[in-house]
Amino acid sequence: MTRLDNSRVIKAPTGPELNAKSWLTEAPLRMLMNNLHPDVAERPEELVVYGGIGRAARDWESFDRIVETLERLEDDQTLLVQSGKPVGVFRTHPDAPRVLIANSNLVPHWATWEHFGELDKRGLAMYGQMTAGSWIYIGTQGIVQGTYETFVEMGRQHHGGDLSGKWLLTAGLGGMGGAQPLAAVMAGASCLAIECQPSRIEMRLRTGYLDVAAQTIEEAMAVIEKSCAEKKPVSVGLLGNAAEVLPELYRHGIRPDLLTDQTSAHDPVNGYLPIGWTVADWVEKRESDPEGVAKAAKASMAVHVRAMLDFQAAGVPTTDYGNNIRQMAKDEGVENAFDFPGFVPAYIRPLFCRGIGPFRWAALSGDPEDIYKTDAKVKELLPDDTHLHHWLDMAREKIQFQGLPARICWVGLGDRHRLGLAFNEMVASGELKAPVVIGRDHLDSGSVASPNRETEAMKDGSDAVSDWPLLNALLNTASGATWVSLHHGGGVGMGYSQHAGMVIVADGTPEAAARLERVLWNDPASGVMRHADAGYDIAIDCARERGLDLPGISS
Amino acid sequence: MTRLDNSRVIKAPTGPELNAKSWLTEAPLRMLMNNLHPDVAERPEELVVYGGIGRAARDWESFDRIVETLERLEDDQTLLVQSGKPVGVFRTHPDAPRVLIANSNLVPHWATWEHFGELDKRGLAMYGQMTAGSWIYIGTQGIVQGTYETFVEMGRQHHGGDLSGKWLLTAGLGGMGGAQPLAAVMAGASCLAIECQPSRIEMRLRTGYLDVAAQTIEEAMAVIEKSCAEKKPVSVGLLGNAAEVLPELYRHGIRPDLLTDQTSAHDPVNGYLPIGWTVADWVEKRESDPEGVAKAAKASMAVHVRAMLDFQAAGVPTTDYGNNIRQMAKDEGVENAFDFPGFVPAYIRPLFCRGIGPFRWAALSGDPEDIYKTDAKVKELLPDDTHLHHWLDMAREKIQFQGLPARICWVGLGDRHRLGLAFNEMVASGELKAPVVIGRDHLDSGSVASPNRETEAMKDGSDAVSDWPLLNALLNTASGATWVSLHHGGGVGMGYSQHAGMVIVADGTPEAAARLERVLWNDPASGVMRHADAGYDIAIDCARERGLDLPGISS
Ligand SMILES: NC(=O)c1ccc[n+]([C@@H]2O[C@H](COP(=O)([O-])OP(=O)(O)OC[C@H]3O[C@@H](n4cnc5c(N)ncnc54)[C@H](O)[C@@H]3O)[C@@H](O)[C@H]2O)c1
Ligand SMILES: NC(=O)c1ccc[n+]([C@@H]2O[C@H](COP(=O)([O-])OP(=O)(O)OC[C@H]3O[C@@H](n4cnc5c(N)ncnc54)[C@H](O)[C@@H]3O)[C@@H](O)[C@H]2O)c1
Incomplete structure (x- = not known):
C-alpha cells in the first residue's frame, strides 16, 4: 500500500x-x-x-x-x-x-x-x-457558491430580496470562512469580517476574496458606512478578536443587517482565540496546555454568543453557520444559545x-470556452433568474478555474434536466x-x-x-x-x-x-x-x- | 396510522x-x-x-x-x-x-x-x-434448511461427509431451535435435544419435527445408541436443564459426534432457565425479579459452557449457534469461552x-405442482449433488407449504443463474x-x-x-x-x-x-x-x- x-x-x-x-x-x-x-x-x-x-x-x-x-x-x-x-x-x-x-x-x-x-x-x-471519493470535487467555487446562496436567501427572507446598501457582520477568514467577503459582495452586500490572524487577512486580500483591511472599528465602520450609503458593496477585514469586537460594536449602537460567524468554534483547542490572548500565546499553549486553551476559548465563545443574542434581540437576523458555536456556549451556561437558528433549517431548507x-x-474538453458557452445557455434557458445571472457573471469575473x-x-x-438536455444538444451539434x-x-x-x-x-x-x-x-x-x-x-x-x-x-x-x-x-x-x-x-x-x-x- | x-x-x-x-x-x-x-x-x-x-x-x-x-x-x-x-x-x-x-x-x-x-x-x-420488509419470507422452511446445511457442513468437515451412525447433542426446542431435530435427521444424524419445557417437546412431537420424548438420560441414550448402531437416525427430546444434563453426560463418559446449543442465552432474563429452578419459578421471577433471574441464568450458562469446553477438549466438534452463550460465560469469568467457534466462521463461511x-x-400460481416440477428440474440440472437431492426429497415429505x-x-x-434460466423456460413453455x-x-x-x-x-x-x-x-x-x-x-x-x-x-x-x-x-x-x-x-x-x-x- x-x-x-x-x-x-x-x-x-x-x-x-x-x-x-x-x-x-x-x-x-x-x-x-x-x-x-x-x-x-x-x-x-x-x-x-x-x-x-x-x-x-x-x-x-x-x-x-x-x-x-x-x-x-x-x-x-x-x-x-x-x-x-x-x-x-x-x-x-x-x-x-x-x-x-x-x-x-x-x-x-x-x-x-x-x-x-x-x-x-x-x-x-x-x-x-463527499465529492473526494466520488470524483466530482472541482475546487473552491463550491464554497463560494454555497455561501453566496445562503446570503442571497438571507436577503430574500429579511430584506425583500435586495441587499444593496446592507451589510453583513461575521468573523473568521479561514479555509471556508474566507469565502464570506467575496460571497457577500457577490450577493450585493458589504461585509465586515473580524479575523484575529493578520496572515489570513493578507492572504484573502492577495487572492481578491477581500477588498480592504482595517485595524480599528472606526476605520472599518467608515468604509462600511460609505459603501452602504453609495450602495457599492465592499468587504472589510478587521483585525481583532470577535469575542471582544462584537460586544463593543453592540455597545456603540452599531447594528448590521445580517449576522453570522465562521470561526472554528467546533474545535475549541485549535479553532478559537480566547479573549485577551495573543496569537503567539495561542499557538504555543495549544501544544503545552490544550485543555487550558479549550477552557478559555469556550468561555470566550459564551461572550461571543451572548453578543450575537443581543444583536438578535435588537432585530438583527442572526444565524449559526455550522460551526457549533451555539452548543459550546450552551455548555458554558448560555441557556438560550439556540435562540438563533442554524443556517440549514433557516435558509437552505426552503431551497431543498x-x-x-x-x-x-x-x-x-478542458476548454474554458465550453463553460462560457454553457453559462450563456443557462442564462438563455432561465431568463428571469437575475440572481443566477448575477452569479454567473461574478463567477466568471472573480473565480479562476481549477483543473478542468x-x-x-x-x-x-x-x-436541472432542461440544462442537462441543452448541454447534451450542444455536445451533439459540436458547439462544445x-x-x-x-x-x-x-x-x-x-x-x-x-x-x-x-x-x-x-x-x-x-x-x-x-x-x-x-x-x-x-x-x-x-x-x-x-x-x-x-x-x-x-x-x-x-x-x-x-x-x-x-x-x-x-x-x-x-x-x-x-x-x-x-x-x-x-x-x-x-x-x-x-x-x-x-x-x-x-x-x-x-x-x-x-x-x-x-x-x-x-x- | x-x-x-x-x-x-x-x-x-x-x-x-x-x-x-x-x-x-x-x-x-x-x-x-x-x-x-x-x-x-x-x-x-x-x-x-x-x-x-x-x-x-x-x-x-x-x-x-x-x-x-x-x-x-x-x-x-x-x-x-x-x-x-x-x-x-x-x-x-x-x-x-x-x-x-x-x-x-x-x-x-x-x-x-x-x-x-x-x-x-x-x-x-x-x-x-430481513425478508419481512422485503417481501420474500416463506415460513419455517428457511430455518430448517439453514440448520440442515450447517449440520451437513459439520458432517463434511468432521466426519468425511457421512453422518450415518453419528449423533448431535444440543439444547433448546424453541421457535428456531425446534428445527434442529428435523434438520439433524434430514442430514442423516441422530439428535439428542435437551429442553426444559414439556410444552415445547410436545409441540415438536405433534408437528413431526421431533420423533421421541425421554424423561431420563438412560432412556434417551438407549434410543440414541440403538439408532446409531442401526444407522437409522432418530431425534430425541430429553426433558431437563442443559446446564445440569451436559456435565452429567460428560461425567458418564458419553461423547456425542457434534455439539451445539440453541437455548435463548442471548436474553438472560427471558431465555435461559437457571440450574435448580422450576419452570414455574422462572416464569414468576421473570416478572418479580428480572435481575435475579439474569444473574442466576448467567451463572448457569458458565457451567453449561464449561461442559461444552470439556467435550471439545475430549475431541467433540463444538460450535456456538449464534445465541451469544460464549460472551455470557466469558462475562462470568470463563476466560476461554471463545475457544469453540461461532457457526458462521466455522461452517457457513466456506459456503459463502x-x-x-x-x-x-x-x-x-399457488399450485404445489409448479414447485414439484422445479424440484425435478433442480435435480436434473444438478445431478451429482446428493445432499441437495436428499434435501429436496425430505423437504417434500416433511415440510408443509405455508402460503404460496x-x-x-x-x-x-x-x-443459481442456470436454475433461474431453466425456470424461466418452464414458464415460457407453459410447463409451469x-x-x-x-x-x-x-x-x-x-x-x-x-x-x-x-x-x-x-x-x-x-x-x-x-x-x-x-x-x-x-x-x-x-x-x-x-x-x-x-x-x-x-x-x-x-x-x-x-x-x-x-x-x-x-x-x-x-x-x-x-x-x-x-x-x-x-x-x-x-x-x-x-x-x-x-x-x-x-x-x-x-x-x-x-x-x-x-x-x-x-x-
Ligand atoms: N456547511 C457547513 O456547515 C460549514 C461550511 C463551512 C464552514 N463551516 C464551519 O465554519 C468554521 C470555519 O471553517 P474554516 O474551514 O474556515 O476554518 P479555519 O480553521 O480554516 O478558519 C477559522 C478562522 O477563524 C479565525 N478565528 C479563530 N478565533 C477567532 C476569534 N476569536 N476572532 C476572530 N477570528 C478568529 C482563525 O484565525 C481562522 O482564520 C468551522 O467550524 C467549520 O466547521 C461549516
Ligand atoms: N442464525 C443464527 O445466528 C441463529 C439462528 C437461530 C437461532 N439463533 C439463536 O438461537 C437461540 C434460540 O432461538 P429460538 O428462536 O429457538 O428461541 P426460543 O426462546 O424460542 O427457544 C429457546 C428454548 O430454549 C429452552 N431453554 C431455555 N433454557 C434452557 C435450559 N437451561 N435448558 C434447556 N432448555 C432451555 C426454552 O425453554 C426454549 O424452548 C436464540 O439465542 C437465537 O438468537 C441464532
Whole structure:
C-alpha cells in the first residue's frame, strides 16, 4: 500500500480523444484524475482532495488499477469501487451506471473514528468525504457558491430580496470562512469580517476574496458606512478578536443587517482565540496546555454568543453557520444559545424543498470556452433568474478555474434536466468541443441524512432517518446515472451522516438524453419527496406543481 | 396510522390472471400479501411477519397504498418504499427494478433501539427484519434448511461427509431451535435435544419435527445408541436443564459426534432457565425479579459452557449457534469461552466463499405442482449433488407449504443463474402455470455486514465494513432485479448489521432471461468477491475457476 508518492503529478487528459472505450468511462477517468490535479487537491501526493483526509482512491496501487480498469471497461460492464479500491467488474447493461462506489461505510455500532482509524491503518478503508471519493470535487467555487446562496436567501427572507446598501457582520477568514467577503459582495452586500490572524487577512486580500483591511472599528465602520450609503458593496477585514469586537460594536449602537460567524468554534483547542490572548500565546499553549486553551476559548465563545443574542434581540437576523458555536456556549451556561437558528433549517431548507441545490458540471474538453458557452445557455434557458445571472457573471469575473473548467449553480427540480438536455444538444451539434459531466455535491436536497447539519431540526423529527439517501442512490442507479456513490461520514465525521452522490455524462447521444431527462428529474424530485414527506408546505406545493407522483402524501 | 386491524385477512391472489399491469408488478403485490398470509406471518393483523416486530408494511394505510400503487405501476416506473411506506413513483426503464426499498436505516450515531422506538411510535419508522420488509419470507422452511446445511457442513468437515451412525447433542426446542431435530435427521444424524419445557417437546412431537420424548438420560441414550448402531437416525427430546444434563453426560463418559446449543442465552432474563429452578419459578421471577433471574441464568450458562469446553477438549466438534452463550460465560469469568467457534466462521463461511447461500423461489400460481416440477428440474440440472437431492426429497415429505408454495435450496455461483434460466423456460413453455419469483435471505454471501454473526471474525478484520452490502444492492439494481432492498438491524438488532435483499421474476420472456442471467450471476459473484477480497483461498480459487474479473485481487 503506497499512500504517499511525491513523484506523482496527476492531471486529467483533455481534448476530444478517448483513452477509454467510450465517454461513459472516459468521464470517470478524467474526473478521478481531475480530483488529484495540483490546483484542485489539497495534498495530491497523498491522494487527499479536501476535508482533512478525503481521498479520491485508497492508495496509489488502487488508483492505477482503477485507471487501468476504466480504460478497458465495456459499455455493458460496471466497475465496483469499495472505499477507494476497485474490487470487481460485472456485466450489466448500457443504461446501468458504469461505476458504483461505496466509501467509508461501517455498521453503526462500529462507526467511530477509532475503528475507522484501525481499518485505515491496515489498508482496509478510505475516507471519502463527499465529492473526494466520488470524483466530482472541482475546487473552491463550491464554497463560494454555497455561501453566496445562503446570503442571497438571507436577503430574500429579511430584506425583500435586495441587499444593496446592507451589510453583513461575521468573523473568521479561514479555509471556508474566507469565502464570506467575496460571497457577500457577490450577493450585493458589504461585509465586515473580524479575523484575529493578520496572515489570513493578507492572504484573502492577495487572492481578491477581500477588498480592504482595517485595524480599528472606526476605520472599518467608515468604509462600511460609505459603501452602504453609495450602495457599492465592499468587504472589510478587521483585525481583532470577535469575542471582544462584537460586544463593543453592540455597545456603540452599531447594528448590521445580517449576522453570522465562521470561526472554528467546533474545535475549541485549535479553532478559537480566547479573549485577551495573543496569537503567539495561542499557538504555543495549544501544544503545552490544550485543555487550558479549550477552557478559555469556550468561555470566550459564551461572550461571543451572548453578543450575537443581543444583536438578535435588537432585530438583527442572526444565524449559526455550522460551526457549533451555539452548543459550546450552551455548555458554558448560555441557556438560550439556540435562540438563533442554524443556517440549514433557516435558509437552505426552503431551497431543498424545491429541489434546489449544488448542481455542477465540468467540461471534459478542458476548454474554458465550453463553460462560457454553457453559462450563456443557462442564462438563455432561465431568463428571469437575475440572481443566477448575477452569479454567473461574478463567477466568471472573480473565480479562476481549477483543473478542468467547471461551473456551479444552485438550480432545482424542473430546471436541472432542461440544462442537462441543452448541454447534451450542444455536445451533439459540436458547439462544445467534448462531452460534459453533470453532478452535484452530496449536500443536496434528497441525498443526505445528517442530523447536525443538513437534516437538523426536520419538521417531523426524521433527522436521523437514512432510508432517504439510500433510496436516492438506488433510484439514480435505476435511472441511469453514469456513476453513483454511497458514503458515510463526510463533513461531519464518522457516525454523523450518510449521503449519496451521482454524476452523469452528456455525450451528445440520444441515449444520454433519455438518461439525463430521467436522472436530472428524479434526483432533485427525490429531494422534494423527502421534504414533502416531512411535512414542508413548500415541498408539498412544489410536488403538486411539478406533478410528482407521491403515494405517501395524502390529499 | 392503523397498526392493528383484526378484521384483515390477507392472502395472495393465485392463478394466471393479473391484478397489476404485468408480472413484474403482480409479483411484488402477491409476495407482499403472501408475507401476511395467516399461515406465514406470526401476527398478520399487526403486519408482523416474524422476528419480534419485523413488518411487511408500516401500517394498514401504507399497505393499502402499496397495493394500489403496484396495481397501476407501468413497466417503466419504479416505486420507492421507505420503511414500509410508499413514498414515490418515478420514471425509470424496463430493465430497472420495479420497487426499491429502504427499511429501518438510521445514521449510525442515532442507530439505537431507543431512537428507533421514538420514531416508530410517531409513525416514522418500521422494523424490516430481513425478508419481512422485503417481501420474500416463506415460513419455517428457511430455518430448517439453514440448520440442515450447517449440520451437513459439520458432517463434511468432521466426519468425511457421512453422518450415518453419528449423533448431535444440543439444547433448546424453541421457535428456531425446534428445527434442529428435523434438520439433524434430514442430514442423516441422530439428535439428542435437551429442553426444559414439556410444552415445547410436545409441540415438536405433534408437528413431526421431533420423533421421541425421554424423561431420563438412560432412556434417551438407549434410543440414541440403538439408532446409531442401526444407522437409522432418530431425534430425541430429553426433558431437563442443559446446564445440569451436559456435565452429567460428560461425567458418564458419553461423547456425542457434534455439539451445539440453541437455548435463548442471548436474553438472560427471558431465555435461559437457571440450574435448580422450576419452570414455574422462572416464569414468576421473570416478572418479580428480572435481575435475579439474569444473574442466576448467567451463572448457569458458565457451567453449561464449561461442559461444552470439556467435550471439545475430549475431541467433540463444538460450535456456538449464534445465541451469544460464549460472551455470557466469558462475562462470568470463563476466560476461554471463545475457544469453540461461532457457526458462521466455522461452517457457513466456506459456503459463502463459493457464493452458496439461501436461494429460494415461490410459485405465483399457488399450485404445489409448479414447485414439484422445479424440484425435478433442480435435480436434473444438478445431478451429482446428493445432499441437495436428499434435501429436496425430505423437504417434500416433511415440510408443509405455508402460503404460496415455495422451495429453498443452498446453491452457489454458477448454479443459481442456470436454475433461474431453466425456470424461466418452464414458464415460457407453459410447463409451469404462472411465473415464479426467485430471491434469497439477506443472510447471504455478499449481502450482509454483521460483525456478531455473518461477518464475525473475517480473515482480514473487515467484519464491520458495510460498503459490501451497499454495493450488492447497487449492483442488483444495475443488473435488473425486480425489487431490491437495503435494511438495517435484522436478526441482531439496531446498530449491529446492514444488509441487502433482492428478488427477480421469471415471467418466461426473453427480457427476463437476460436479467436473470445477469442478476443470478452477479449477486452470488459479489459474495465471492467480498470473501476473496478478505483473503479466503476458497473464494479466490472459486473466482479464478468461474472467471470473475476482480481488479482488487493481485496475482
Ligand atoms: N456547511 C457547513 O456547515 C460549514 C461550511 C463551512 C464552514 N463551516 C464551519 O465554519 C468554521 C470555519 O471553517 P474554516 O474551514 O474556515 O476554518 P479555519 O480553521 O480554516 O478558519 C477559522 C478562522 O477563524 C479565525 N478565528 C479563530 N478565533 C477567532 C476569534 N476569536 N476572532 C476572530 N477570528 C478568529 C482563525 O484565525 C481562522 O482564520 C468551522 O467550524 C467549520 O466547521 C461549516
Ligand atoms: N442464525 C443464527 O445466528 C441463529 C439462528 C437461530 C437461532 N439463533 C439463536 O438461537 C437461540 C434460540 O432461538 P429460538 O428462536 O429457538 O428461541 P426460543 O426462546 O424460542 O427457544 C429457546 C428454548 O430454549 C429452552 N431453554 C431455555 N433454557 C434452557 C435450559 N437451561 N435448558 C434447556 N432448555 C432451555 C426454552 O425453554 C426454549 O424452548 C436464540 O439465542 C437465537 O438468537 C441464532
